[in-house]
Amino acid sequence: MELMPFQIAASTQIADRCQQYLQDPLRVRGNTIVPFYQNLSAITGSGKTLILADAIEQIRSRLPIEPIVLWLSKGRVVVWQTFANLSTGKYAELLGGYTVKPLLDCKPTDVENADSGLVLVATVGKFNQRDKSEGDRRIFQVGLDVADQSLWDLLKSRKDSKGRRRPFIVVYDEGHNLSNQQTNLLLELEPDALIAASATMKIPEALAKTIDRLKQDLGWGDNELVTAVHSSDVVKSGLVKKHIMLGGYVTPMEIAINEMISEMERAQKAAARQGLRFSPKGIYVSNTNMPDGSTLKDDLARPFKQRMARPILIWRHLVETLKVAPTEIAVYCDLKFDPKHPAPAAFNLFAGGDSDYDRFVAGGYKHIIFNLSLQEGWDDSECCFAYIDKDMGSPDQVTQVIGRVLRQPGAQHYPAPILNTAHFYIRTDEKDVFKAILEDVKKKIAADAPDITLSIRRDTHGTGRGFRPPLKKKTVATAAIDSTDAKAPIKEIVDKMIDYRKDSVNVVGKGGRIKVLQDIGSAKDAKEEWVEVEHSNRVTARWVFVRAIQKRHPKAVRLCDIEYPKFDAMLEYHSIAADNIREAADKVVDAYINHSAIVQNVLDHPYEIDSVPVDETKVTKFTNAIHAEYSDLNKFEREFAEALDKTRKIWCRNPQQGAFGIPLLDKGNTRTFNPDFLVWTRDHVYAIDTKGDHLIVEDAGRKLFHIKKIEDGPELVIRLVTQGKWNADFTKTNGSSGYTVWSLKQGKLHAEHCTDAAKAANACLRTP
Amino acid sequence: MRRDELIDVVITSHWENGRRNTPNLIRVDDPTYSYLVGKNERGEGYFIIWPGDGPVGQLDAKTYKVVLEEGKKAGIKPPYHIYARYEVYQSNNVCFYKIPDKILAHLGLSESNDRYNEATEE
Numbered sequence: 001m002e003l004m005p006f007q008i009a010a011s012t013q014i015a016d017r018c019q020q021y022l023q024d025p026l027r028v029r030g031n032t033i034v035p036f037y038q039n040l041s042a043i044t045g046s047g048k049t050l051i052l053a054d055a056i057e058q059i060r061s062r063l064p065i066e067p068i069v070l071w072l073s074k075g076r077v078v079v080w081q082t083f084a085n086l087s088t089g090k091y092a093e094l095l096g097g098y099t100v101k102p103l104l105d106c107k108p109t110d111v112e113n114a115d116s117g118l119v120l121v122a123t124v125g126k127f128n129q130r131d132k133s134e135g136d137r138r139i140f141q142v143g144l145d146v147a148d149q150s151l152w153d154l155l156k157s158r159k160d161s162k163g164r165r166r167p168f169i170v171v172y173d174e175g176h177n178l179s180n181q182q183t184n185l186l187l188e189l190e191p192d193a194l195i196a197a198s199a200t201m202k203i204p205e206a207l208a209k210t211i212d213r214l215k216q217d218l219g220w221g222d223n224e225l226v227t228a229v230h231s232s233d234v235v236k237s238g239l240v241k242k243h244i245m246l247g248g249y250v251t252p253m254e255i256a257i258n259e260m261i262s263e264m265e266r267a268q269k270a271a272a273r274q275g276l277r278f279s280p281k282g283i284y285v286s287n288t289n290m291p292d293g294s295t296l297k298d299d300l301a302r303p304f305k306q307r308m309a310r311p312i313l314i315w316r317h318l319v320e321t322l323k324v325a326p327t328e329i330a331v332y333c334d335l336k337f338d339p340k341h342p343a344p345a346a347f348n349l350f351a352g353g354d355s356d357y358d359r360f361v362a363g364g365y366k367h368i369i370f371n372l373s374l375q376e377g378w379d380d381s382e383c384c385f386a387y388i389d390k391d392m393g394s395p396d397q398v399t400q401v402i403g404r405v406l407r408q409p410g411a412q413h414y415p416a417p418i419l420n421t422a423h424f425y426i427r428t429d430e431k432d433v434f435k436a437i438l439e440d441v442k443k444k445i446a447a448d449a450p451d452i453t454l455s456i457r458r459d460t461h462g463t464g465r466g467f468r469p470p471l472k473k474k475t476v477a478t479a480a481i482d483s484t485d486a487k488a489p490i491k492e493i494v495d496k497m498i499d500y501r502k503d504s505v506n507v508v509g510k511g512g513r514i515k516v517l518q519d520i521g522s523a524k525d526a527k528e529e530w531v532e533v534e535h536s537n538r539v540t541a542r543w544v545f546v547r548a549i550q551k552r553h554p555k556a557v558r559l560c561d562i563e564y565p566k567f568d569a570m571l572e573y574h575s576i577a578a579d580n581i582r583e584a585a586d587k588v589v590d591a592y593i594n595h596s597a598i599v600q601n602v603l604d605h606p607y608e609i610d611s612v613p614v615d616e617t618k619v620t621k622f623t624n625a626i627h628a629e630y631s632d633l634n635k636f637e638r639e640f641a642e643a644l645d646k647t648r649k650i651w652c653r654n655p656q657q658g659a660f661g662i663p664l665l666d667k668g669n670t671r672t673f674n675p676d677f678l679v680w681t682r683d684h685v686y687a688i689d690t691k692g693d694h695l696i697v698e699d700a701g702r703k704l705f706h707i708k709k710i711e712d713g714p715e716l717v718i719r720l721v722t723q724g725k726w727n728a729d730f731t732k733t734n735g736s737s738g739y740t741v742w743s744l745k746q747g748k749l750h751a752e753h754c755t756d757a758a759k760a761a762n763a764c765l766r767t768p
Numbered sequence: 769m770r771r772d773e774l775i776d777v778v779i780t781s782h783w784e785n786g787r788r789n790t791p792n793l794i795r796v797d798d799p800t801y802s803y804l805v806g807k808n809e810r811g812e813g814y815f816i817i818w819p820g821d822g823p824v825g826q827l828d829a830k831t832y833k834v835v836l837e838e839g840k841k842a843g844i845k846p847p848y849h850i851y852a853r854y855e856v857y858q859s860n861n862v863c864f865y866k867i868p869d870k871i872l873a874h875l876g877l878s879e880s881n882d883r884y885n886e887a888t889e890e
Contacts, residue, residue: 057880093873096880116881274845278810412847480859482829487856543880558855563868565885599829603836605846605861663860710829 003054003094004047006233008551011051013227014038015058018193022063022167025192026217031517031528034213035170036193039203042229043449044403045240045381048197051229052171053086053094055195056119059169060097061543061573064533065516066114067167068158069098070189071121082173083121095119097537106151114160117537156189163519165528169193180206231449236672238412240452241384243421243613244402245466246441247457248434253310254317256425257284257387261322263423264385270416270610278409280419281382284369285401286310286389288333300338304347310389311335311369315347318367330360333371381407387425398426398437399444406452415659416610418467453632455615467611468627472650475606476678476685477716479598479662479707483559486595490559493587499566500541500577509536509572535572542567544578548585556592593665598705602713607660609652609678626652636723637676637690640739643757644677644688647765651679654687662687662718666702673703675718679765688719688764691742696722697730700742700749719743719764725753743768771818775805777871778814778851796842803831803850804838813844816867817852824867826854832862 003011018036026034040055042048056069073082085091087100095117101110103122110118158166170191183206186194194207203211214220234240249256260282267280287310289297298309305316311331318324326346334351337343348363350356368383383405388398405422413420428434438456445452457466500507515530542562549557571577614631620638621629622645630653633641644651654660654675661672675687691699700720707716720743725736728751739760741752754760779793793806793814806814815835817825825831827850835848846861851871855864865871872884 061880093879096882276810478859478861480857483856483858484828487854539880540883542884546879555855555858558858558864558866562866563872563884568883568885601829601859603833604859605836661860663858 002554003050003550004233004237004239005551005554006229006237007047007051008054008547010040010042010227010229011054011058012547012551014040014051014055014195015062017224017227018055018059018169018195019062022192026213031530032190033192034210035187035191037207037210037214037225038193038195039226040195040197040229041226042197043231043234043240043406045407046229046231046234047239049082049085049091049173050094052173052195052197053091056117056169056171057094057097058547058573059193060117060537061539062536063167064536065160065164065166066097066117066537067169067192068111068155069117069119069169069171070103070155070186070191071119072170072172073121073123086119086121096543097539103151106154108154111154111158111166112161114162114164114166120155152189159519164531165517167192167516169195172196180204183207232451235449235451238408240406240449241408241420241422242413242452243417244424244441244445244452244454245421245457245613246424246426246438246454247466248431248437249425249427250429250431250434251427253314253387253389253427254321256427257314257317258322260385260387260423260425261318261324263418267384267418267423270418271414274414274416274419276410276414276419278382279366280384280409281366281368281380282385282387283383283401283404284311284314284367284387284389286314286369286371288335288371300336301341303341304343307341309335311371312343314369314387314389319346324367328366329369330363330365330367331369332356332360333369381409381411383407384409384419384421385423385425388427390427390429398424398441402441402444413659415607417613417655417659418611421466421613423466453613455613455631456617466613466616468614468629469611470609470626470652471628472609472626474609474626474650474652474678474680475602476609476660476687477600477602477606477709477711477713478604479600479716480604481555481596481663481665482599482708482710483555483592483596485597486556486592487559489591489595490556490588491561493584493591494560494564497566497584498577498580500569500571501566503569503577506577506580507538507569507571507575509534509574536574538570538572540567541569541571541577541581544571544573544581545585548582549589552586552589553592556589559592560588596665597708598663598665599708599710600716601710603711610659612653612655612659624648624650626650639757640688640690640721640761641677643761644679646758647679647761649679649681649765651677654678660687662707662716664702680714681765681767683714684765684767685714685716686719686764687716688721690721693722693724693732696720696726696742700730704742704744704749706744706747717743717768721760721764726751771816774818774851774867774871775816778816779806801838801842803835804842804844807842807844808849811844812847812849813839813842814849815851817850824853826856827852827862827864828854828856832857832859 017038021036028034040048040051060067071086083102086095098117098119100119100121103120106120155168158168160166168189168191170186183204187206211225214225235242264280264282271278271280289309298307304312311333315329315331318329319326330348330350332350335349343349350360386401386405388401402422408420426434426437442454445454455466515532517528518531519528545567546557546562609626612627612630614629619629619631620633622641624645641653654677660678661674664671664673675689677688679686679688689703704718704720709715719741722740724740725733725738726740728749738753738755739757741754741760741763743750752763754763779795793808795806796804802819803815803817804813805816817827817831819825835850839848847863848861849863851865851867853867
């Protein structure tokens with residue numbers, strides 16, 4: 001799997017910090033050190049597992065001895081999935097330096113043999129016993145066929161065949177679920193590093209001592225303890241959805257579900273129109289055995305059709321009224337049936353048995369009725385719709401469900417906003433409950449992912465639509481990057497890179513010594529002592545090179561001959577050779593940026609304007625726009641949009657983090673430019689972006705460029721607009737009014753002042 | 769590796785990120801296509817830019833035009849999955865796989881720890 005720059009930035013920061021700490025760690029007593037601690041804070045869908053996997057591979061490359069990693073996940077179900085992904089699946093490529101095993105399969109020879117790193121995958125469920133001897137014995141003692149030393153002790157001493165203690169790293173996905181007992185058990189293993197991943201910075205009490213030491217003795221604060229992934233990077237990358245749409249229903253369940261199903265059909269059609277074969281799925285969250293509005297349990301002795309349990313009623317409404325095929329519906333909760341009145345044969349019930357999860361996943365169900373507590377850890381990127389039943393709609397539960405539907409199918413945004421949206425249908429008793437939920441969701445989104453837009457369905461009685469369809473069919477040429485001219489300079493840089501395969505000097509690390517505990521003396525009176533080790537585990541030149549490029553502009557790798565034998569050289573992370581390779585990688589990225597060009601191609605599936613999401617409480621109507629109304633305009637944008645409307649040209653608002661994007665070739669963080677407006681004339685399509693004063697200096701350089709046409713068709717042209725009177729040297733006349741239109745004239749920046757919005761709109765549309 | 773061997777590797781070892789239980793690709797064996805070699809169950813096309821007997825080609829404006837034409841003829845919509853030596857033309861409608869690196873990864877070699885070439889080779 002290819003890492004995105006923000007993911008590499010996070011994993012590198014974790015590895016750098018870990019290495020730096022381990023060079024001079026805090027001590028507890030004797031040979032015990034205070035473990036390095038880091039919390040990876042990232043929203044659902046940002047690729048936490050990927051970042052963690054890359055972090056441990058990078059840490060490995062900086063350690064003197066091959067480490068042992070205990071990789072913990074929460075659920076028993078998820079742990080097998082994690083194991084499959086790390087050992088042979090999608091993350092295996094990232095963990096090339098490790099052997100991956102289930103914890104139970106760890107044998108003394110695996111620990112003694114330090115030829116490669118060792119990842120042991122386990123679930124914390126199995127550690128959660130106060131008394132180790134009475135717990136699940138398989139975990140705390142190795143099996144009969146292995147040596148009689150317990151696995152626990154094995155991991156605690158973790159000596160390789162040379163008597164060196166191997167570094168031990170505990171990685172915990174969903175770190176906020178660690179209990180105190182679990183934490184204490186982990187700390188008993190004397191780990192060298194603890195790396196947790198969670199969106200919340202909730203720390204188990206047992207860890208407080210460790211963190212306090214880091215805070216007090218090293219002066220660490222949240223900045224040092226947490227590696228945070230910016231949610232804006234995650235949203236822009238397409239890994240998560242862009243919009244959340246909430247609707248509150250003070251109506252019977254049937255009405256809310258009817259509306260959800262009809263919106264799902266629209267989403268399915270949109271997916272089919274785009275040629276996407278995934279079909280959006282819906283989840284239904286409800287109580288299990290309680291009837292609506294009652295605290296009494298549903299009567300199991302009644303026949304199926306008389307049962308009042310919510311999952312049954314939802315299932316019957318889907319099947320009997322909405323004619324959904326029962327084969328498409330799964331009910332995943334602990335629903336009880338009396339043997340005399342079993343469920344119909346077509347009722348797919350998963351009541352939580354061990355093999356249920358695999359069966360459930362294999363079933364590919366489109367409608368999933370479940371009870372949150374049963375399936376934590378399950379999420380499916382094709383889930384775009386969620387119905388939340390009354391009594392489940394506490395703010396807390398709603399925010400939990402959001403995590404479940406946030407992942408974006410196919411990890412990319414589509415032109416149709418309906419496919420980039422998480423849709424919620426929340427049934428409540430009172431409007432106030434919905435308001436409270438809304439406030440909470442708003443707060444959570446603002447804190448965790450401010451780049452995800454939130455909109456509300458106003459009319460929730462059957463006619464409400466959160467989207468405005470396009471009223472006219474319009475397209476824009478796709479913009480792409482052409483690196484034809486970058487190939488030769490990149491080849492020159494790569495060809496000049498030194499072959500370190502036979503070098504024994506420059507591939508050796510410098511500085512960054514890490515001490516390891518080693519048995520000194522003969523077996524009888526061996527004594528543990530700290531020994532300084534200068535070298536770190538070796539990695540290929542290729543890995544260093546690719547990593548360095550991916551951190552800046554991943555696509556530049558695709559122009560390099562990284563299969564050359566010289567990239568097979570094995571070297572240490574802190575060697576001169578590695579430095580030289582990283583320097584060459586930087587040059588490659590510079591050459592890529594400097595010599596590539598943005599081009600437009602009408603044959604490359606032009607982008608067709610699709611529907612836009614609107615917040616129905618704040619819409620402005622327009623006459624000549626492709627959509628009837630827009631809602632997300634600020635004052636400046638609205639003035640300009642009204643002026644555009646009066647030019648009588650066909651135009652549209654390109655939604656924020658928009659649907660249509662132009663790739664950017666620069667060192668900035670954003671890789672795509674989403675202009676605010678698109679306007680069509682006979683021979684041109686104008687991409688117009690309104691700019692705040694503080695952005696124009698940077699953006700005039702980054703976003704105003706000529707886009708070379710490579711096929712016949714209307715030409716895409718970029719214009720920027722600022723408020724007030726500006727000169728091309730970026731000086732603004734104090735107190736000036738009107739607008740300035742920025743364009744390129746004969747390759748030079750040109751600033752034209754217009755006294756009002758109408759003139760500015762016309763100036764934007766002047767034929768270049 | 770010969771072209772047909774490479775097609776075999778791509779068809780049998782390709783798996784998609786995040787999609788479990790996905791069957792292998794369906795081979796497209798139609799000599800009228802220069803680059804199209806397979807489809808997945810979602811109807812997305814797989815292309816290898818390897819014209820005739822020469823070396824593996826690159827994805828540039830010229831070869832991409834052929835991909836677009838073949839995609840249109842075969843009724844395939846983006847994203848196009850394209851295997852080639854270099855991705856000179858970079859469109860968001862393309863999922864790119866670099867030859868030979870991606871092929872070696874399909875075959876189980878790791879970027880961080882494995883040599884891609886025989887040790888004796890210079």
